Structure formats: structure tokens, C-alpha cells
Amino acid sequence: MRNNTFQDRRWVIAGIFSVIILIYIIRLFSLQIVETKYKIGADSNALLKKTIYPPRGLIYDRNNTLLVYNRPAYDIAMILREITDLDTLEFCNTLNITKDYFCERMKDIKDRKKNPGFSVYTPQIFMTQLYADEIANMQQNIYRYPGFYIQNRTLREYTFPYAAHVFGSIGEVSRSDIERDPYYRQGDYSGRDGVEFTYEEHLRGEKGVEILLRDSKGRIRGKYRDGDADEVPIAGKNLTLTIDIQLQKIGEELLNGKIGSIVAIEPQTGEILSMVTNPGYDPSILVGRSRSKNYNELVNDPAKPLLNRATLAQYSPGSTFKPIQALICLQLGGINEHTRFPCNGENSVPIRCSHYHGSPVSLLNAIEQSCNPYFWQAFRATLEKDGYGEKNSSFKTNYQAWMDALYSFGFGHKFEDSDLFEHVKGNIPTQNYFNRYFGETGWRALTIRSLSIGQGEVLATPLQLANVMAIIANQGYYITPHLNKSDTMLLKKHVTAVDSSCFPIVTEGMWRVFEYGTGRYYKIPGLDMCGKTGTVQNNFGKDHSLFVGFAPRENPVIAIAVVVENAGFGATWAAPIASLMMEQYILGKIDRHYLFDRISTSILNPDVQKR
């Protein structure tokens, strides 16, 4: 037992051993149980979450004809940090791009001003929306280019080159979209306009996630938990539109070479049967990589092919306003069914009549012959029926009632429960407007006489005019015009301020237009049709040619408004177009080939001829 005098020091040594081990156990506790950042770190290390895009919903017309579908497309993504030994020239050849393009793309990707989400660690889109034949070479050789990945996408395809403004298009999401909706990530696509925009959430479906294991070199080493944690993408829901693609096609053909628009509505349901605007474009040109180039061309085209004139252009309705004027005057008691007014033809004051008919003229004849003096006198009688009163108060009360009635017809405001992408409210001048222009007591019926014949400050879109025809067809109510063929819209029924008893005589008058009046040359034999032409003065050249109407007279199935800009008389262009549209929709075919050919081949404006 030599040299064993320091036996107690064993406890010091045992103590040092124990303390260190204890410190390590505490350290393990804090690392493994208290801290959570390491678990997140581990996941972002090893798990590569790959988004699987769902196929977008298909779009059908009202007769279940497929209009819009998908076809596969591919993006090339890259993770800059993982790119090694890239043979640029060979890579460019594989993708069939020039080296200059490659360098420019790389510069753009690395430019944080253009690409704020740039990072060398995360996937960046190198090229987007390539078709299968463009990427076939790349797909076979992708293993030779570490750091490059192929992502599957889909692109829209269109069965018909029509209805571009109805569908709208799909484009890359903006920064504000990403901030507004957490569904989107940089590089995602969403509907930018049309029903693609309105029904984005319906059509887009749910993205899926494939979780892959990635090793420290960035190589994919199989599926995480054999795919148990993956989320399968859910395809977007299909959408059936109210559009009749055959009617749409006829409409687009009829407007060939003309600037204008057509809106056709099924009166009982408010379903938009066709919404045509010309000039337009083939929807397939705004798909894929050529989108931005074509889009720029469309934006810069002076004929404004991107403008949906059916909902965004507003016109004075002119004579097409007369049936509405008649209804409101009847309702407000300015006239009744038997009221007659004198007409001095060209010598009438303050508004001339350009038609030849007897005098005094009845309401039915006034509608049939589009007699301006009758509607001016009816308008004045309505507004002045209680005299002017103190400070014009009685007159203003009646003006307000007249305005409110127009409002109930859908004029002067947007359809707030509509699924249309963009539409404008038109205009009905308010009391305030006139007070500001003429002073509180400075305006009378005579001052605002142009309103009586739908000229002046009153403005309406073709959509609003078609909707008014639906109201007359329905004898007093309308369903908000819409594009999605679902029954829920039927609940949104709007009753106008005009009693249904006022409608038959106006309908009779509009029937006479086709029987004896300005529309008589375009009556479809054997069909009772109602309509009204309009020739609208404007500041931009020739008069606009307008027509509104519905058919058949009993149980109408189509209400329509047609505008052809700077074309002349309503009876010359808009009326035959409307008539042919009605023929197509009601009879399912057009028998008046000579008329169809004449209209569809008439080029009024060579700039907008279909190429």
C-alpha cells in the first residue's frame, strides 16, 4: 500500500467525471427537447418539397361542348448552387436556345431587381411553359446537367378560336397575389381576366406535395417515408358556361370587319348565351411562352382588341331607348295606352322626326316608326305632370322617379352580384349633375330633352341593353346576367319599378317594328319577333348602328343587343345581325345564307378584318 496517501482524491476525479457527464446530459436535453429550430433545420436540409400542380378545371359550353382543356407543358428549374461543370454550349444545343439567350436568362435570374426571390439554394425558373417536343431532348439528358430540374405544368388549349374575352387568360401571379393569397408561390399561374379570373378558385384545384429525400450533395435519394407524407394534388373543378359556342361563333363571324359587340341573354335565367366583341383575338395566342409578346402586340393595337366592348364600351342608346322610355312614362302616368301626340315630321320642335307617318301618333305607331316628337312629348308630360312646383321641386321629384325607374332596369350601376370579369356602369345623369351645370332651378324638361330619345348624357353598355330586352321579355324582372351555368344565380331576381301591366303594349310596339317598321326586312318567316333599331349620333364619325330585341314574342328564349360602331343606320347592320343571331339560336341553323354571307363579308373597317 505504498504511495496511497492521496486516496481521497479519487472523489475529486470521480466528481470531475460526473460533472462533465451531467453537463452533457443537460446539453442534450436542451438540444433535443427544448430547442425546436434543429428539427426544422433537419427538415429543410433533407426534405425537398416538390410541388405537383393540379390540372386546371375544364370549361364547357351550355351544350357540354368542350371549350377549354389542358395539355402538358414543362418548366426548367435550376438550383444555382448545385450546378457543376456545366457545358454551356451543349446545354444550349439540347434546349435549342442560343448562348446569348442563356447568358441573358442567367443575368436576369441573378438580378434581384427583376427577380426578388433569387437565391442560389432554391429552385429558380430557367425556362417556362415548354411543350413536350421542345423538351424531349432535355428530358433524356437531364442527368448530365446537375442542378437542373424539369417541372410538370399544364397549359390551356382551346377547341375554338372564339370567346377569348369570355375565357380570359392565365398569367404568372404578381407579388401582390402572393401576399394576398398564401396558395400562390413565385412562378405560379392564375387566371388574369375573364372566367379564368372570376372562377380561379373553382378551376385551380389543390396543389399536391411530393416530399423527396435530398442528400448533402443535393441528389435525390428517393421518397420520404415511401411517399406516405405526400399530398396528392386535387384537380380543379370543371366549369360549364352559359355560352352557346355555335351562337358565339356566328356572332364573331357576323362582326367580321366591323367594330362592335353583341350580347345575347336567355331572359328567364339571365344566362349570357354569347358575348361577342370585335376586334378580338384567338385565345390560344395568349398561352405559353409567346404570351407576353402577343399580349404586347394586342395592347399596342390601336383598334384595342383587348377591350371587351360588350361590357366596357358605353354608348348612348338612341332609339333603342324608346321602349324603356315608353314603359317608364306609362308607369309614372305621363301617358297611357291611348295617349296620342302630334308630329310635324321634319318640322317638329324641339326634336325633328325623320320618319313619315300620320299625326297625331299613338304609342304603338311611335315605337314602330321611332317617332322622336312622341317620346319628347311623353317625357315632358311625365316630368311635368305635377307642374314645376316651388323651386322646381315637383319637377325634380318626377325626374328622380324617372331616374330610379331606369336604375331598376339595370342602367347607371354595375351588376354587383355578377360573375363578369369587368363591366362598367354606364350613365344616367343625376339631379346633382344638372344642378351643377344649370343651377338649382336652371333646368327643365326642355333643357334635358335629348334624354327623351336616348341621346345626351344617358349611356349604356351592350350588356345593359341586352338585359333591358330580357326585362321586357320577362315583363318586368331580370336575373343578373352571368356566365356560370348554375342555378344559384336564379335566386338573384331583380324586379323593376314598372308594373307588368305596362309591358304588353310596348311588346306589341316592338313586334310591329319587325312586322311593319324599321326591322321588317329581317323578320324570320313564321316567327313573332320584337325589336327596336337605333341610329346613334356620336362625336367620332358615322352614326353607330344599334339594335335591341327578343324573340319569340311569346315565351322568349333570346334577348339581344347589337352595336356596330360608325356603321350608319341601325336597320342596315345591327338589325340583320340580331336577326341572324336569333335565327341561329331559335332554329339552330341559318337558312338565310345570302344575308349571312352579305353581312359577314362586309368589311366596314379594314383594320379589324379577321386574318
Added chain:
Amino acid sequence: MFKRDSVTYSIDWLVLLLYFTLVIMGWFNIYGASYDLDHEGSMFNFDFRAGKQFVWIITAFVIGGVILLLDYRFFNYFAYYIYALTILLLIVTIFIAPEIKGSRSWLVMGPISIQPAELAKVSTALVIAKWMSRYNFKMKALRDFIPLIFFILLPFGLIVLQKEIGSALVFTTFLLVLYREGMKGEILLMLSLFIVLFIVVLKYSATPITNAEGTWGLVLAMGIVLISQFVYAYFVNHHKKESWILAGGVTLLSLISIVLNKWVTVNFDYVAIAITAATALYWLIIELIKRYKKYLFPAFMTLVAIGFCFTSDQIFNRVLEPHQQVRIKILLNMEDDLMGAGYNVNQSKIAIGSGGFWGKGFLNGTQTKLKYVPEQDTDFIFCTIGEEHGFVGSVLVLILYWWLLMRILSMAERQKEAFHRIYAYGVASLLFFHVMINVGMVLGVMPVIGIPLPFFSYGGSSLWSFTILLFILLRLDASRLERR
């Protein structure tokens, strides 16, 4: 067969069981760590690490068995020869070893490469046990002490020349053995204190004091020196009056310099050094008046500490190599380069941290399987335990090591022969140092020093040398019941 003096009767079965447990756990973890998602090899497939380790394990068992069959006196008699042989191997290695990962420490003999530095640990433990168990050995006698230090420093220096600083540092652990055998405890304490001072100076040397000149590094270090003085005087020597005068004086001087700073910009580096130097003078005066004979050494050490701290930054910048500086800086959270040099430690913390309480399960670790953790079957093997077996598994492994260490200590104290006891302390110290540095580095509390985890890390040299180390102890211990 179970005779009183047979090895099977008297061997310490508990240590043997702990050894087998750790080796088998290590083998499974090497399989887990080197498991490749593409090539699911079996644990016995010799093309893979686990299969190779199986060969190392079997041969280690054979070596262990041979050692148990040898006469226990063999190690005592041949300690010097074994040591000399090892030193020779170390010298040869410096000249003929190929450079692998920046060091020249591997002797390549055909398909097998061995690291003589591993064997040097065993032979050094034997030689110091032999030397210290000499008749009439006195730690304080220089003729005994200087050769002892030489025995430790010789392999240390040779291994430094092989550029294996990590393995060389292992030899500092023999200070624990020296302490047990009578070296002054103050030396251990001073060593720890200087390590603390070094860390504090480096960690805070870049943190400036607001509204004044100087950095926190020196001020904090001097504060630690002053507190140590106070603790020593008040709690060890119970000189309460002198202690309070010291504390009051230091506080007063500090306050004066802080107030003075309102008008003149004070450099607190110099203030801290001046105050601390003044305390050294204070203790010298006390010593002259009262003649306690207790404050000469502290006063001297205070001055040494001042010099040490003042030059620490220089030591750091001049003595250590750049990659070692970076490793220490990362450890002190001074550099946060997660993709560069800090990558290893950060990935290892991520792997362990993601294990949670129960772990991800055997072969289910993502970080280790996907090779995020470097050296995961050698130096960073503990990551695999942490990730796949969680807190429960890691703590179990630590407790097994603790149990083994405690058992070796109690074995040491039951030896009749000083040689046996000192050797046992050598074994315990070596095992402890490896576990402390290796696990500490994986947990991010020690600098990255590439030394293996005993019995766990992949590799023949390390498993063989730890087996030899432990089985010599088992053989010596088994002899305690033999008749002399």
C-alpha cells in the same frame, strides 16, 4: 475451472459486460451511420464499414483474449520496452507515413493501416504507471518528476510533429493521474483557471465598452482573477478582514474610474490591469507584515495571469494555425459561418436536435443517412445515436460511459500494487478525455478536435488500442486474488 486464481473467476465481469455492450452498440451505429439508401448492405458485408468493423471487433476480442492469457507481470516487466517500441514507431511514422487529410499519422501496411499514436496512449499509460510505482518515488523530487513529464511530452511532441494536434492533446489527461498520485491540486486549478481566462479574453476581446476605451475581454478576465483571490482568501484561508479590504478597495477604485470617465475618456483595459496589479502588491505587503506564508504564490500567479491575458490574443493569433483559430472562434460563437468551417458542428447539432426524445428509430435518421454530417461513422458517430435514438439513447450511452469510468475508479482503488492502481487511473483518464472531447465537440461545446469516441467510432486502430488498454487493466485486476 472457476478456481480462485483463474482469470475467469477473478475477472471483473461488469467491466467486460459494459465493454461488450458499448462495442456492439457502436457496431450497430456504424451500420446506421454508413447505411446507404442505394446499397442496403448487410452488417456482415465486408465491402461496407459495418462489415469491416465486424472484422475489427472479432480481432479485438482475440487480442483481448490473448492479453487475458498473458501473465500479469508481463506488462510491468516490459513497460519500458513497449514504450520504447512505440516511440520508435512514432518516429518512423513521421518519415514514412503518407499525408492523409493533412496529417502524417498512418502507417500503411498492405491493406491495413494503423495509427501508432493510438498505441502510444496505452504504452504511455503503462510507462508512467511503471515509473511512478518505483520504490521511493516522490512527486516533489525533480529527479522523479522531470523524467515523468518527459515520458508524457515525448509522445506528445512526436504526435504534434505528425500534425495530429487532437491526438497529442489527449496526453494532457495524464495530469489527472499525476494529481491522484500527489501532484499539487493547485496546478489543476490554475490550469482550469487559465483556460477560462483564455476563453473569456478571446470571446470578449472584440466587444468594446460603450462610451469608453477598452474591451470587455480584459476587464472580465481581471474580474475573474480578483474574484478568485477573494474566494481563496475568504473561504480557503478565512482571512475575512483582508478579504473585505480587498473587495472594498477594488470597488472604490472601479467607481472612481467610472466617475472619472464622465470627464476624461478612460481606457478600462489599463484600469483593470492596474487594479489587479495593485492587488498583487497588496498581498505581498500583507505577507511581509503578517507572514501567513500563503499569499506569495497567489500574488505571483496574479502577475502571471495579467501577462497571460495580455498576450492571449497574441498567443491565439501566432501559435494556433488558422483552421484551429476558426474552430475555437466558432465554438465561442465568434464566427457564424454555417456553410464553412462551422458546417460540421451545425449539421451535427441539427442531427442530434432533430432526434427529439425518442429519436427517429434505427436506420431512420435523415441527416446521417443523407450524409449531411461529415465523419459520421468516425468522429461524429454520436450524431447517429442522437438522431436515431434521441435523448433516451444518448443519455443511455453517456450513463454507460459514466458507469464504466466509476467502475474503473473503484477497481483502481482496490489494487494492492501501485503499478496496477496508477495504470487504472491512466485508463480512466484516457477514456474520460476521449468521451469529454468527442461528445462535447458533437454537442457544440468543445472545439472540433478529431479524436474518436472509445469503442464506438469506426476504425481498427482506435478499437484495438482501447481494447488493449482495457484488457490489460482487466488482466492486472484479475491478479489481485492470486498468491504472490
